[in-house]
Structure formats: structure tokens, C-alpha cells
Amino acid sequence: MTFRWNSVDRLSLGIVGLIALITFIAFFPLMRVIVLALSLAIVLIPYQERLARRISPALSAMLITFGVVFTLLVTVILTGTVLYQNMEYLISLISSMIDGFKGAFETEFFLSIPDLGFEDMINTLLITVRDTIFAYLMAVPRIGVELILFIVSLYLFIYKGQGIGDDISKGLYGRSRENISIIWKRVSDTLYSIYVVHFSIAVITFFLALPFFWLLGYEHIIFYSVLCALFALVPFLGPFIILAFLALYALSIGDIRALLLILFIGYPVLSVATDLYLRPVLMGKRVEINPVVIFIGFFGGMSVMGIVGFILGPLLLSLIIGGYQIVIRELQTAAGQAEAPKA
Structure with missing residues (x-):
């Protein structure tokens, strides 16, 4: 079944689009x-x-x-x-x-x-x-x-x-439905990665940090654990910043024991294990998104859009990748159709 554009009431669609634009501008804040x-x-x-x-x-x-x-x-x-x-x-x-x-x-x-x-x-x-x-x-x-x-x-x-x-799905046919499904998968996978995977990593990091900071012997265990959990929302960096800061602090006061614990227990458990093992495992086969894209999206999005960029940054970059996949798919289809008569 093919979509017949000539059968669509374009005037009505134009009016609806205008109403949507006015509504968007009015409620933009x-x-x-x-x-x-x-x-x-x-x-x-x-x-x-x-x-x-x-x-x-x-x-x-x-x-x-x-x-x-x-x-x-x-x-x-x-x-x-x-x-x-x-x-x-x-x-x-x-x-x-x-x-x-x-x-x-x-x-x-x-x-x-x-x-x-x-x-x-x-x-x-x-x-x-x-x-x-x-x-x-x-x-x-x-x-x-x-x-x-x-x-x-x-x-x-x-x-x-x-x-x-x-x-919306009922009004799509053929390649349009297939292409929109690619976009939808990118959206759902990216949001799943942001909300489920990264927040799960943050929670896991918090509970892993509690015994570590107790072992470290510093006060304010909850405070340090919360900081590690917050930074764990960002791939690659994670609690590394907090641990690096505490390592410098331990070095400045001559606490070699704390420095060794941070280097050989804190960093491997709170940073390496969560980023290199737990995060990929939780993302699994469902989320086919390079963590680098998420990382760039976080910082780039927040720098230009504020806190909402934490969500929109990775999402927009992921949609760009999905759009690239659709363009390549359409070009390959067109090339195949162009070569068909010669065969």
C-alpha cells in the first residue's frame, strides 16, 4: 500500500501546523x-x-x-x-x-x-x-x-x-514506516540509556562508595558517596574527578594509606568497573549507541541548553546518526532501482 499525497487536505494540514507553531511560541518558556x-x-x-x-x-x-x-x-x-x-x-x-x-x-x-x-x-x-x-x-x-x-x-x-x-503508525506505509521506526528506536534507546542505565549506574556507585569511604577513614561518608553518584551520571568521567581530588588531598597532607586505597581500590571499583563493565552490561544489545556520543551530548547540550541539554544533547546527536542511517538506506535503495533496468 502506498501513500497518496494528493489525497491529503493540505490546507487543513497547513492550518494545523500554524496552530502548532503559535502554540509552541506561546508556551516556549x-x-x-x-x-x-x-x-x-x-x-x-x-x-x-x-x-x-x-x-x-x-x-x-x-x-x-x-x-x-x-x-x-x-x-x-x-x-x-x-x-x-x-x-x-x-x-x-x-x-x-x-x-x-x-x-x-x-x-x-x-x-x-x-x-x-x-x-x-x-x-x-x-x-x-x-x-x-x-x-x-x-x-x-x-x-x-x-x-x-x-x-x-x-x-x-x-x-x-x-x-x-x-x-501515527497507521498513517505510515512502506519505507516511511521503516524509516520512522529507525528514528523511534534511536529515541527510545537514547532515553533508555539516559534515564535507566545512567541513573542505575549512579545508584550502584552510591552503594559501592559507602563501604569504600568508610574504609578510607574520612568523615562525611554520605557526602562523598552522593558526589560520586552525581558524577557517575556522566560516562567516562564518573567518580574519577572526586577520587582525583581526594588523591591530591591525601598527597597534600601526607596520607599515603588513603592515597594507596584510592589508587588501588577506589578507582578500580568506583570508576573502572562501573564505566568499563557495568555500564556496557546494563546497556546490553538493546542500546546501540556509542558512549562517546552520550558524553559529547551531555556537555555540549548542557553548555547551550542548560539542564534540559542533559536530555536533548545526547538525543539530538543520536537522531543525527539515525538520520544518517536513513539517508544511506535511501541512497542505496535509489541506486539499486537505478541499476535494475540495466540488469
Whole structure:
């Protein structure tokens, strides 16, 4: 069956497209919330289908929505609380590390460090963090509205998402359906990688970090474990940054035991094992995405789009790859059809 473009009411489609464009422009400030809700719903729709076999689709969508929102809220609140409560400790740690290196080397370079204003920089950093938190507290009403919109949008996308996808699929035929399926697979695999794999790695890293930092003997075990979990969301870097910082700190204070534990236990367990073994295993055969693409998408997306770039960056790069596959597929098909008459 072929698609007949001449049978389509182009005027109606044009009007619908115009309405969609006006709506997009009018609600553009809220697009960040809509995009996050839609991307998360795509990952959750398969779970909605399974749960809807036992209870009503509306109830299953509601349960999944509130379960996810509750989990996210608890995670964000606990993480923010831990980081805020330990901010002064982190600043004092940096100061101790600088003092330790100055005392160890006692060279003209290190003696000139106070003249560079490191203490003022540290105090400024602390004030900036506090001002940022205060600014977010002042924006609570706006955040509350966005949270409500996120919850409602997530529920609707979970509840109606599969039906919308089926309606679109029914209007596609032949190679169009095959090409769109390539795009859809890229979307679902990328979002699966971001939400399921990377967040699973973060959780696993957190629980692996707890006994390690207990063994290390430093205080604030929860604080360090939370930091490692946050950095574990980014492929390749992972907790390496935290471990490198602590290795420098151990070196500055002459704690050779801690340095050896970080090098021979912390780095292999918290960084190498999670990035080189667990992440590929969890991604499995379903996700055919090079981790480098995810890595570039994270940093590139966040640098130009903010926090939403954490999702859109890898997704857009993955779609570019999917588009490349479609172009090659169409060119090969066209080449085959062009050569057919000669045969």
C-alpha cells in the first residue's frame, strides 16, 4: 500500500501546523518542562502497558506518575540537603589541601599563592552557592507551577502516549514506516540509556562508595558517596574527578594509606568497573549507541541548553546518526532501482 499525497487536505494540514507553531511560541518558556515530561514518558510507556493489563490504564498511569515524581522529589531534596550541609566542609577541605601543598614544597611559587587571592576566591564561591540556593528558594512559586505542569504532562503522555503512537503508525506505509521506526528506536534507546542505565549506574556507585569511604577513614561518608553518584551520571568521567581530588588531598597532607586505597581500590571499583563493565552490561544489545556520543551530548547540550541539554544533547546527536542511517538506506535503495533496468 502506498501513500497518496494528493489525497491529503493540505490546507487543513497547513492550518494545523500554524496552530502548532503559535502554540509552541506561546508556551516556549515552558517547553523545558514539556520536553522532560515527554522524554521520561517514552521510557515509562512500556511499564504502563504491562501494568494496564491488570488495572485500568488511567489508574496505572496515575500510579506510575506519582511513583516517579515522589522518587525524584525525595532524591533531589536529600541530595540538595547533603550538599548544602557539607559545603563549608568542602571549602575547608580545599583550604587544607592548599595549605598542605604550601607547607610541603615551600617554594617561591607556593609562597606566592596567598597573593593570588585563593582565600577570597573560596569565600566568594561559598557566597555564590548560598546566593544561588536563596535565588531558587525565591523562585519556589514558579517552580511549583512548573512541577504541577510536569506532573500533569507526564501523566497525559504516559496515559495517551501509546495511542498517539499507534495513530501515527497507521498513517505510515512502506519505507516511511521503516524509516520512522529507525528514528523511534534511536529515541527510545537514547532515553533508555539516559534515564535507566545512567541513573542505575549512579545508584550502584552510591552503594559501592559507602563501604569504600568508610574504609578510607574520612568523615562525611554520605557526602562523598552522593558526589560520586552525581558524577557517575556522566560516562567516562564518573567518580574519577572526586577520587582525583581526594588523591591530591591525601598527597597534600601526607596520607599515603588513603592515597594507596584510592589508587588501588577506589578507582578500580568506583570508576573502572562501573564505566568499563557495568555500564556496557546494563546497556546490553538493546542500546546501540556509542558512549562517546552520550558524553559529547551531555556537555555540549548542557553548555547551550542548560539542564534540559542533559536530555536533548545526547538525543539530538543520536537522531543525527539515525538520520544518517536513513539517508544511506535511501541512497542505496535509489541506486539499486537505478541499476535494475540495466540488469
